[in-house]
Amino acid sequence: MSGTPSSTSAVAGRAGRPRSAAADTAILAATRAALVELGWSRLTLGDVATRAGVAKTTLYRRWPGKNELVVDAVAELFDELSLPDRGSLAADIEGVVLQFAAILARPEARSGLMAVVAESTRDDALRERIRASIVDRQKRLVLEGRARAEARGELSSPSDPTTAARTADLIFDVVAGAVVHRCLVSAEPADGEWVRGFTRVLVGGLAAATAGDDGTRGASAG
Known part of the structure; x- marks a missing residue:
């Protein structure tokens, strides 16, 4: 039972690779824009998601939290x-x-x-x-x-x-x-x-x- 979600995710990841790459690019760019306007302390994943035009769950599938997201953006x-x-x-x-x-x-x-x-x-x-x-x-x-x-x-x-x-x-x-x-x-x-x-x-x-x-x-x- 535990193997089913990961298998499904792997297939979905392969099928949607171009879209995922585009989403990653938009999210990291939005993170840098938020850092400029808000600074690290006021930056939230919700704000980044809105700027990038993606669902907040999309961020959490890729990054476990704000710190990791900021590392990759920098x-x-x-x-x-x-x-x-x-x-x-x-x-x-x-x-x-x-x-x-x-x-x-x-x-x-x-x-x-x-x-x-x-x-x-x-x-x-x-x-x-x-x-x-x-x-x-x-x-x-x-x-x-x-x-x-x-x-x-x-x-x-x-x-x-x-x-x-x-x-x-x-x-x-x-x-x-x-x-x-x-x-x-x-x-x-x-x-x-x-x-x-x-x-x-x-x-x-x-x-x-x-x-x-x-x-x-x-x-x-x-």
């Missing part, structure tokens, strides 16, 4: 981050940090991210959702940037995969921590001057972490 903003090849490791870092700061300057990102991070301090499942939906998805930029710098000869390739993974995690933590603190905690602008100074410090650290060969010194000079 995660879509961070998925906009890209790493165009700007010719050097330093220039690549500057470009992506400026993008990151611009996203954090948006009211829906600022209010949504701060709220769910605060809530996650007492909710392990929510913390894991933030990690999976935002943190782990954006680590791709570190891996992409490092591979490009290695191909240019700016950084040496680590021989140990475990060390490489640990270093990638550390780089992400340093970048994300510094930019979030600058923009959301200190409430100071991450302008071009700050980003250039931060990049010099980061590239210098990367050079030291990869044994400081001639290629890394070249990157630091950039």
